[in-house]
Amino acid sequence: MLVYHNPLHQGHAPAHEFFRGERVPCFESPARADHVEASLRAWGCSLLAPDVDSTPVLRQVHSERYLKFLEGAWQQWLALAPGNASVQPFPSVWPVRTLRSDFESDNFIARLGLYSMDNGTPLASGTWAAVKAGADAAASAAARVAGGARAVFCCTRPPGHHAGPDFMGGYCFINNAAVATQALRNQGASRVAVLDVDYHHGNGTQSIFYHRGDVFFASIHGDPRTEYPFFLGHADETGEGEGSGCNLNLPLPAGTTAAVWFEALERACTRIAGFGADALVVSLGLDTYEGDPISRFALASADFCPMGARLAQLNLPTVLVLEGGYAAAELGINAVHVLDGFEQ
Template identity: 45%
Template sequence: MKAYYADEQKRHDPKAFLSSGAPQPNPEQPERAVRLLAGAIAAGCTIERPADLGLAPMAAVHTPEYLEFLQNIHARWRRIPDASEEVIPNIHPLARNGAYPASAVGQAGYHMADTACPISAETWRSVCWSAWSAAAAADAVMAGDRVAYALCRPPGHHAFADVAGGFCFVNNSAVAAQRLRRRADRVAILDVDLHHGNGTQGIFYARPDVLTVSIHADPVRFYPFFWGHADERGEGPGLGYNLNLPLPRKTADEGFLAALEAGLRRIRAFAPDALVVALGLDAFEGDPFGGLSVTTEGFSRIAAAIAGLGLPSVIVQEGGYLCDELSDNLTAFLTGWSG
């Protein structure tokens, strides 16, 4: 299996975020990329560097207003007297259908859902290489590979078309899906991260050409709280093209696999030409977020079940945070897929 990754992805190094109002070290650390890379190599992946593909892959799913913001906000922010080193919002609009603010502070609140995705001078560069890794993996699959892995860091599935959030800036899974749409009439996205892929859902919510399925910890008491509930089915032309399968906290392998089978049935009914797997390893029983209880062996079984669809597939890395087993969990998933 080919794996796409660029070392520039480690340059984004966020320092903190607020958890229940208290500053905490940001868990989306560059070390994640180091351990994930080791896991991909242990699985026998051939590591390839993506090409610089410019803005086009990102502009296919994000607004130009938002991409301009991401490129320029840090330099603008640092011109504010006594501003923080990283861009962190301190005000948010109650509604987003009114005037667009001219100030850096106002735009940060408009385009950033929470405090978990601070922007430094290096963030944009890392974000680009992360997105280009997803696009390169999609291109490989369109060129004939049955499966490719994109080691995307920072992750992406909480990013909407014009909003960052939850450690995410550009939605890499959406980038891959839209890239696949150049050859595939219908694409399914299956998100197996601990957290609901709210940004991915939002980008495709009114579209019938991309089916979105997410298996995640029940958001009634878990991030992202406001999205990911079972009654969210899509809207307009997309009604019936979104499926959420929320799970009780601490659900382990068998419960996760049962939900996965329901998701796979929906994907088969959609009859897609290609698949994107938004791979979160934070459903692991020992992940710092502690939401679900999937085992290392469970990831192997999850991968084998998804691979059974027999679809050309792009595996896009989402969550999975620093614990001793992070590398092993990725290796288990990738070998489970090909084994």
């Protein structure tokens, strides 16, 4: 399979996040992509560097003010205090109900809150360069599929599906799946389906396309009544306006095993087939794996082969984009299982 990677991902290497009240090493680590790259090479792939500038597509899926903030954020943080190069910024205040989000504060930490949905998405010195290269990789993969490739895998981190039109969250900054989707639309696909199989609901992707009738979004995920991101991903969210009926959420309880998960996949595939898409984007989170340290589904490593095979049966030109998956040592083999199943 054709694979694009992100040659700058290692520049996004924050040290810590908060977990149950403690500061712990980041689950979303450079080692994740390193393991996937190693497994892809062992499987026989050569990894392509991005060859498309995603800038115009970025402006179609994210707001101008958010992109501008993200690009300059680390420099603004450094300018605040000597020594900040070795300290991570975290938001501490958010413009929730009744507070204003229509203007930018002069205070950097306030702006960080304006553009974040949580305090679990740490910035580092190389974040912008890494997320821009990741978006370029997603746009490159989409260009190959628009040019006739059967399927292309975009091996990148940090992930993207929690990033909304104008906010970061859940380790995500730029929504790579949305970039691939919009790029496919720009290059001739009339309708695109997005299937998000990450353990967590892809709230960012859903929000970016919620009012659009040209993009169908389906997601299978841990029930947000108990799982992150909590505030979106419920079954009654079906799309609005032109997008009415173009959103499908299939929340499943923590502890869900393969048999039940694959029933949900069947429901999602049936709806996608009925939508009549010209292309498919898969948000390929692998945190449904039983060994994942922060998620609670129970898919075995071997289950990722039939997952890939079922995705291929949709018989659509396909971009697969890496999302979550935090059992880093097993991430590579699990990703290859999906791609191998896809190609059988």
